[in-house]
Amino acid sequence: MxxxxxxxxxxxxxxxxxxxxxxxxxxxxxxxxxxxxxxxxxxxxxxxxxxxxxxxxxxxxxxGEDPPDDGVAEPGMVLTVRYDDGGTETFLLGTRDENGQDDLDVYSPESPLGRALHGAEPGEQREYEVPNGSIVRVTLVDARPYGHHRTVHNGQSGH
The missing domain is CATH 1.10.287 (Helix Hairpins)
Structure with a gap:
C-alpha cells in the first residue's frame, strides 16, 4: 500500500x-x-x-489550518532544528511561495530536509542527503503550529 x-x-x-x-x-x-x-x-x-x-x-x-500542537513535525508547523555543527534554524514546513512576505524561510515537505523531519518529535535526530552526496544530521528542537508562531511574533501571548 x-x-x-x-x-x-x-x-x-x-x-x-x-x-x-x-x-x-x-x-x-x-x-x-x-x-x-x-x-x-x-x-x-x-x-x-x-x-x-x-x-x-x-x-x-x-x-492556514493549524495542525495539532503536539510537537510532531508536519506541514504547517514552524520547526526549530539544530545541526551537528551547533547552528540552529527556524522555518515553516509548507509549500514555497516565492512572493511571500513572511519573516520565515519555507521548506517543502518534499525537500530532503522536509522528508527527513516529517513525523519527528523534539529531541529526535534525523539524517538527510544534500545534493553533493554528504549526509547532514539534524535534531528537531521544537515544532509549533504556524498560527502560534504568528501570534507570538505579532506581540500577542502564546496560548
Missing part, C-alpha cells in the same frame, strides 16, 4: 497570491511575442505546466 503524500500547506497570504497568479495566467494570452514556433511551443508548455501546478495546489491545499 502506498502512503498518501501530505496535502500542501499554505498560509492564507500564500493562497491568495497563488490564486491571483492563476487568475493572471488564465487571462493572459498564450505566447505570441514573435519568437519562433518552437519557442512559442516551449513557452506554452511551461505556462500549461504552471497552470496545472497552481490548480493542483489550490484545489488540494490546507489553508
Amino acid at each position: 502506498t502512503a498518501t503524500p501530505p496535502r500542501p500547506w499554505l498560509t492564507p497570504g500564500a493562497h491568495a497570491r497563488l490564486a491571483a497568479e492563476l487568475a493572471d495566467l488564465r487571462r493572459a494570452p498564450g505566447p505570441g511575442d514573435g519568437s519562433g514556433e518552437q519557442d512559442r511551443f516551449v513557452l506554452d508548455q511551461h505556462r500549461q505546466a504552471r497552470l496545472r501546478e497552481l490548480q493542483y495546489l489550490l484545489r488540494n491545499a490546507v489553508v
Whole structure:
C-alpha cells in the first residue's frame, strides 16, 4: 500500500497570491511575442505546466489550518532544528511561495530536509542527503503550529 503524500500547506497570504497568479495566467494570452514556433511551443508548455501546478495546489491545499500542537513535525508547523555543527534554524514546513512576505524561510515537505523531519518529535535526530552526496544530521528542537508562531511574533501571548 502506498502512503498518501501530505496535502500542501499554505498560509492564507500564500493562497491568495497563488490564486491571483492563476487568475493572471488564465487571462493572459498564450505566447505570441514573435519568437519562433518552437519557442512559442516551449513557452506554452511551461505556462500549461504552471497552470496545472497552481490548480493542483489550490484545489488540494490546507489553508492556514493549524495542525495539532503536539510537537510532531508536519506541514504547517514552524520547526526549530539544530545541526551537528551547533547552528540552529527556524522555518515553516509548507509549500514555497516565492512572493511571500513572511519573516520565515519555507521548506517543502518534499525537500530532503522536509522528508527527513516529517513525523519527528523534539529531541529526535534525523539524517538527510544534500545534493553533493554528504549526509547532514539534524535534531528537531521544537515544532509549533504556524498560527502560534504568528501570534507570538505579532506581540500577542502564546496560548
